[in-house]
Amino acid sequence: MARHRVAITGLGLVSPYGGDLEDFFQRVWAGESAVRWMVTEDEPRPLCLPYVRCEGFDAERELGKPLASMMERFSQLGMAAVFKAWRHAGLARSAAEDGSDRGQWGCLWGTALGGLAAHERGARELWLKGRERVSPLSVVMGMNNAANAHISIQLGLGGVSSSHTAACASASMAIGEAFRRVRSGEAELMVTGGSDVCQSVSVVKAWEAMRVLARGDEHTAPSACRPFSNDRNGLVLGEGGAALVLENWDRAVARGARIHGELIGFATNCDHTHLVRPDRAGQVRALRAVLDDAGLTPREVHYVNAHGTATPEGDPIEVQALREVFGEQAERLPVSSTKSMHGHLLGAAGAIEAVVTAMALREQAIPPTAHLAGRLDPACEGVDHVPQGRHANGLRVALSNSFAFGGSNVVLAFAAPAH
Structure with missing residues (x-):
């Protein structure tokens, strides 16, 4: 095909x-x-x-x-x-x-x-x-x-x-x-x-x-x-x-x-474990599937717009999934949740975050996870949470995560305009 x-x-x-x-x-x-x-x-x-x-x-x-x-x-x-x-x-x-x-x-x-x-x-x-x-x-x-x-x-x-x-x-x-x-x-x-x-x-x-x-x-x-x-x-x-x-x-x-x-990859699956509790294994499968769909290696991803809802259980599980997929690179991988600023728009969340991700690549600028300075939960350590917005020349590929009630996981892969 x-x-x-x-x-x-x-x-x-x-x-x-x-x-x-x-x-x-x-x-x-x-x-x-x-x-x-x-x-x-x-x-x-x-x-x-x-x-x-x-x-x-x-x-x-x-x-x-x-x-x-x-x-x-x-x-x-x-x-x-x-x-x-x-x-x-x-x-x-x-x-x-x-x-x-x-x-x-x-x-x-x-x-x-x-x-x-x-x-x-x-x-x-x-x-x-x-x-x-x-x-x-x-x-x-x-x-x-x-x-x-x-x-x-x-x-x-x-x-x-x-x-x-x-x-x-x-x-x-x-x-x-x-x-x-x-x-x-x-x-x-x-x-x-x-x-x-x-x-x-x-x-x-x-x-x-x-x-x-x-x-x-x-x-x-x-x-x-x-x-x-x-x-x-x-x-x-x-x-x-x-x-x-x-x-x-x-x-x-x-x-x-x-x-x-450019949109270059899409993956979706179901945790099939619980209606509201997120599942690391399901998220790992979704992340690996989107890399495969887009023909990417973990090292080619330069930014992740996290699902990051600020719930006590959800945030650490998302970080764990990212660490498992990205390995040693995770420590240097920029991961930010813009929900900290525009809130959780439910059915619109993935769309507004897709716009943020596409704009980050176009503008070569990574938005922050707001309100985080000096407050990082030790259970969420292991990635770069971007406490302040930064310029990022050479930003080529980014992912946008959406992990929902019902066990629905979706990850989208984007590339910068000149890719």
């Missing part, structure tokens, strides 16, 4: 830092936290916790009122991120504008929660407010494939259109499967990524009940997420969306597109 090179020709996001790609990366590279203390007025009880929110996002301004009104927020964030990535790739909005045949162009999208909020809102209207009916848009706003459906319709994509749900590996799974389709020649171009919103009282309280959420107050919230630190106490939830345009390399070159990076 032919294996085509896969170019990254477009990147876009809606993040807690705003929607400007360059500004986003510079602020993450500088170690600036987007985590804030959130107090809501939601009924039946308020939420008070460290959280990451896209404060400046205006769906009607970004998408127009008619389109925005048809979407739940996770779809709005996804659609806005895709529009940005599409413009970044220099592509026309419609096939009529450029005369393209989009029958082999598709969309694979990741989300963990999807439009859950639409169904929760309907239940509250029925049982708490005593209404007789819910909005007739509840089904189409609440379905998990709503985002990719809107994306495909708006861009006229006639190829595959599907959503992937694998907890916090959802977006990485979607990106990996989109990569496979372009590499195999099944698709010429794929738009992919993920979006999620985790703000409803019931969902946040469910995560809180698992005792995996970081604690804090209005003063300590910005440093609440501390991956690999000896005083970490959990993850910080949030919302956002990020998108990549993946394109057949030869096609991208022929149309004069700017290539922002």
Whole structure:
């Protein structure tokens, strides 16, 4: 089977830092936290916790009122991120504008929660407010494939259109499967990524009940997420969306597109051991499989964007897996968790971290694990955790890890634009 090179020709996001790609990366590279203390007025009880929110996002301004009104927020964030990535790739909005045949162009999208909020809102209207009916848009706003459906319709994509749900590996799974389709020649171009919103009282309280959420107050919230630190106490939830345009390399070159990076490998497996407890052996298998898929040796990897959620059990296991795969090189291998700054965006996490990884290679700059100086947990020793952002000339290859509830492990391999 032919294996085509896969170019990254477009990147876009809606993040807690705003929607400007360059500004986003510079602020993450500088170690600036987007985590804030959130107090809501939601009924039946308020939420008070460290959280990451896209404060400046205006769906009607970004998408127009008619389109925005048809979407739940996770779809709005996804659609806005895709529009940005599409413009970044220099592509026309419609096939009529450029005369393209989009029958082999598709969309694979990741989300963990999807439009859950639409169904929760309907239940509250029925049982708490005593209404007789819910909005007739509840089904189409609440379905998990709503985002990719809107994306495909708006861009006229006639190829595959599907959503992937694998907890916090959802977006990485979607990106990996989109990569496979372009590499195999099944698709010429794929738009992919993920979006999620985790703000409803019931969902946040469910995560809180698992005792995996970081604690804090209005003063300590910005440093609440501390991956690999000896005083970490959990993850910080949030919302956002990020998108990549993946394109057949030869096609991208022929149309004069700017290539922002290259996807060169994808691996996924299941721990098959426990619903929520991470497993070193499964992660090791995924890491080795992605090296094999990309034709890499451990020495050819220059950076790893870690899953690094700041949970007491998860962080040491990820480090152990990296040490087993990379051996003596692990001591010098830069490994950072940018969740320390942008939080854990669940189904969007792998997408925003894929953008970070691609940008790190393009800019030759490694983002840090924030809030770590002087706090490293001895159980997480053995890799270079990058406590401060650094320039890194010669940065050629990087991995992005996503290790999810349900035992789903996904690793993506990226190469710098000139690779």
